[in-house]
Amino acid sequence: MTRRTDAAAGEDDSAAAIPQASFDWKPVALLAALALLALPAMGSPSTWLTLTVAGVAMGLIIFVIASGLTLVFGLMDVLNFGHGVFIALGAFVATSVMGWSTAAGWPGLVSVFAAMVVAMAAAAAVGWAFERVVVRPVYGLHLKQILITMGGMIVGEEIIKVIWGPLQLALPLPEVLRGAWLLGDAAIEKYRVLAAAIGLAVFAVLAFTLARTKVGLLIRAGVQDRSMVEALGYRVRELFVGVFVAGSALAGLGGVLWGLYQQNVTPQIGAQVNVLIFIVIIIGGLGSTFGCFVGALLVGLVANYVGFLAPKVALVSNIALMVAVLLWRPQGLYPVKTV
Numbered sequence: 001m002t003r004r005t006d007a008a009a010g011e012d013d014s015a016a017a018i019p020q021a022s023f024d025w026k027p028v029a030l031l032a033a034l035a036l037l038a039l040p041a042m043g044s045p046s047t048w049l050t051l052t053v054a055g056v057a058m059g060l061i062i063f064v065i066a067s068g069l070t071l072v073f074g075l076m077d078v079l080n081f082g083h084g085v086f087i088a089l090g091a092f093v094a095t096s097v098m099g100w101s102t103a104a105g106w107p108g109l110v111s112v113f114a115a116m117v118v119a120m121a122a123a124a125a126v127g128w129a130f131e132r133v134v135v136r137p138v139y140g141l142h143l144k145q146i147l148i149t150m151g152g153m154i155v156g157e158e159i160i161k162v163i164w165g166p167l168q169l170a171l172p173l174p175e176v177l178r179g180a181w182l183l184g185d186a187a188i189e190k191y192r193v194l195a196a197a198i199g200l201a202v203f204a205v206l207a208f209t210l211a212r213t214k215v216g217l218l219i220r221a222g223v224q225d226r227s228m229v230e231a232l233g234y235r236v237r238e239l240f241v242g243v244f245v246a247g248s249a250l251a252g253l254g255g256v257l258w259g260l261y262q263q264n265v266t267p268q269i270g271a272q273v274n275v276l277i278f279i280v281i282i283i284g285g286l287g288s289t290f291g292c293f294v295g296a297l298l299v300g301l302v303a304n305y306v307g308f309l310a311p312k313v314a315l316v317s318n319i320a321l322m323v324a325v326l327l328w329r330p331q332g333l334y335p336v337k338t339v
Contacts, residue, residue, distance in 0.1 A: 059300025060199025065254030074287025084270025090255025108174025127248020285332030
């Protein structure tokens with residue numbers, strides 16, 4: 001009995017000797033502080049609630065779009081400036097699938113989810129080809145990655161113009177997602193609630209996959225020590241291709257969400273959103289999934305609050321936010337730790 005007690009005590013001492021990583025709550029506190037400080041400036045709680053829900057929904061849509069690029073950079077060290085072509089592809093696929101999305105009742109909602117599935121499949125297929133043809137020859141060469149992936153995006157935009165035409169196309173919300181629910185004087189738009197729910201679901205799946213599954217463990221181990229993982233019999237290249245394809249599929253899903261948010265799409269939609277998502281991943285910390293999540297929420301809230309209080313300043317609010325965050329934390333809110 002004494003020996004067991006001593007052994008247990010020894011294990012406890014060993015565990016205590018291992019430094020435990022503590023979670024950094026400061027960026028999350030910043031997010032909460034921003035929302036609370038905006039309350040008195042809005043003039044009324046109902047206006048604040050409306051803008052806050054709108055900002056959270058916008059932020060989560062941006063997160064879905066940016067999460068794919070975050071995965072590719074954080075886990076593969078690939079600067080994919082062609083990410084926008086998958087966003088645009090997803091948005092245009094949605095215009096084709098949702099030809100009957102304005103129908104009354106639930107068939108319109110079904111068409112939205114069908115468009116998301118088809119857009120993800122199409123973006124994943126194009127992403128697989130993009131990785132093999134464009135990205136694979138330039139692994140480890142950042143400057144060449146930037147140049148060749150930007151060229152790939154330009155070619156992709158031209159192909160989209162050939163298929164769908166160069167003009168703006170409407171992507172209206174189905175009737176079931178139009179309008180808003182009223183909470184007192186606050187208006188909560190139905191589509192924003194759906195978009196926020198999808199964004200939260202994507203974040204939960206990504207966080208669980210990377211932290212709690214064997215696939216996530218192998219991917220993170222492959223980033224740290226590729227030769228060791230390959231020596232154990234796993235094909236790291238195939239894992240990384242899977243990451244790229246998953247990131248492309250998420251971009252396609254984000255393209256559908258953003259297109260419905262704007263209710264129209266153009267061939268340049270991917271290039272336009274590219275600037276925003278790079279701001280988000282820089283704010284969050286290059287390659288950090290949780291940092292991308294917090295950064296996207298910050299961008300969404302700031303855009304809506306500033307857009308209401310000072311519309312002219314809203315044009316530069318995202319850049320100003322990025323500068324402020326980098327002055328505070330030059331490596332971003334959550335420097336990458338392969339998650």
